[in-house]
Amino acid sequence: MSTSSRPAIKLPxxxxLLLVPGIVIVLTLFLYPFLFGFILSFLSHQGPNLGNYTKFFSTPFLSETIWTTLWISLPATLINIGFALPVxxxxxxxxxxxxxxxxxxIPITLGTVLIAEGLLTYLGPQGWLNRLLLMLHISTSPVHLTHNYWGVFLSLVVSGFPFAYLLLLSYLTGIDPAxxxxxxxxxxxxxxxxxHIYLPLLIPGLAIAFCLSFVQAFSVFPSAVLLGAPAGPTRVISIAAYQAAFExxxxxxxxxxxxxxxGVQLLVVALALTSRNLFYRGPTTGGKG
Amino acid sequence: MGFFVLNVLALIAAVVVDSFATTWLGTWLPAGFTGRWYGSAWTEFQLDNVLMVTVEVVFAVVAISLLLGIPAAYAMARRTFRFKRVVLLLFVLPLLVPPMTYGIPLATVLYSLHLAGTINGVILANLVPAVPFVILVMTPYIEQIDPKLEAAARVFGAGTFRLFLHVLVPLLAPGILAAGLLVLVRTIGMFELTFLTAGPDSQTLVVALYYTVFAAGVRSAQSIDAMAVIYMVATLIWLLIALRFVNPTQLVTRVRQ
Structure with missing residues (x-):
């Protein structure tokens, strides 16, 4: 990584130059829109000000979406990581x-839309799961698992657990068996x-896995609409953003x-990474060199 | 673990069974089986058009991202330069930030350029995660190749282009295949970016599926599920091919630490 040993003046x-097309793509299609959006967000009808942000935080219908989203995404992330680690x-x-x-x-590649559609059929009042519960007399009436909080939560587990598992598996196998x-x-x-051996070496990997899983769960959109109650309990922040833009x-x-x-995502990620440093400092893959 | 896998398989099976059902109300299995929902789904949702768009988008994204990504990965693998960390960060960021966050500003920009709602807009939007993904996947593959081979080719007078064509591409074939298939699978499944930038004529399969489920009630559940099965098959074929060449952890370990 270090370039200090290179002479200051050299031929280009x-x-x-092979990097240029790739950099141009990222700059024009990612960074420019992001900055454009950042500047745009300070523009309201009266010129540049904080109007949009004050409106967001003073309107409960909008600002509560932050908590709604955290309330779904944080437990789902913790459960996914918590189960993925022992498995x-x-x-x-x-x-x-x-x-x-x-x-x-399979669940990762099928994507959230298909998982939502599958869960609607499978968990619905007439679905196989409810039939099984009724047949085994575990419950006396169909359990409502769709069009509410649990539908979205379960869809996040279905798509998030394999993700967390594969991520942690790659970190675990990176630990030197010696x-x-x-x-x-x-x-x-x-x-x-x-x-005393695995867990300390795994903490950095766990932190990264938590961050990546959380970022995915926090931006939940299709399943919150299809499988949740998008007007109320699962009105996540993506829905608010989408409605503002396209409705x-x-x-x-x-x-x-x-x-x-x-901003909220970065905050949670920053918190997770800081708490990582409280446990351990060292290379993420640990033990390999 | 087994419980989880069982439930995932059951939810897939539920969709498949329903797509073949004549009627399925309040019983374990449907009253009868039929294939006619596939025909009706095909015409109802104009799947020929949707599939054409999907194929166009996916292959354009795979081709362009490989074409731009591999050279950039080569430079990242072989050279150290002053702002390498900054450039690396630039390539990692689009993979870390969820598509919904940058997709909305991106869609805004594409709309002002009159690109949103067209296939080109959808392709451009999907390039944002695809190009950095190719770069990050390909860099370790290129690092494994002995630089002496390139030096030898140079000695015999090969230019950069011929070096790529005759030395690097054949050696990198497995890596290129892996990166291409991963981009393919991820682009088929990419919902948010396509959803935000597509118009009625430029929907891919996953977005079309979203709209049909969203407007459920108007359509019969079976034909929606028939469409879901078509989508599933379209993805799974490529996934199975990909798994022959790729370690599954590569699908998620987007950032090599």
């Missing part, structure tokens, strides 16, 4: 691991090996909501 490297740990050397990962990739083996020869039990055609307001969304 033509190979670097990934147990299956990391399993002989069916490759088949298992292949099955788990380290826990050394601990084992010194008499550490499997539990102590997990607590009210208020692009400055929509940009402001998008910026708030990015």
């Amino acid at each position: 490297d033509r190979t670097l 990934a740990f147990v299956t990391r050397r399993h002989r069916f691991q490759r088949a298992l990962t292949a099955i788990l990739v 380290l826990p083996q050394a601990a084992a020869t010194l008499g550490a039990s499997p539990w102590r090996r997990f607590i 009210d055609y208020d692009y400055p307001m929509a940009s402001a909501i998008a910026m708030v969304m990015a």
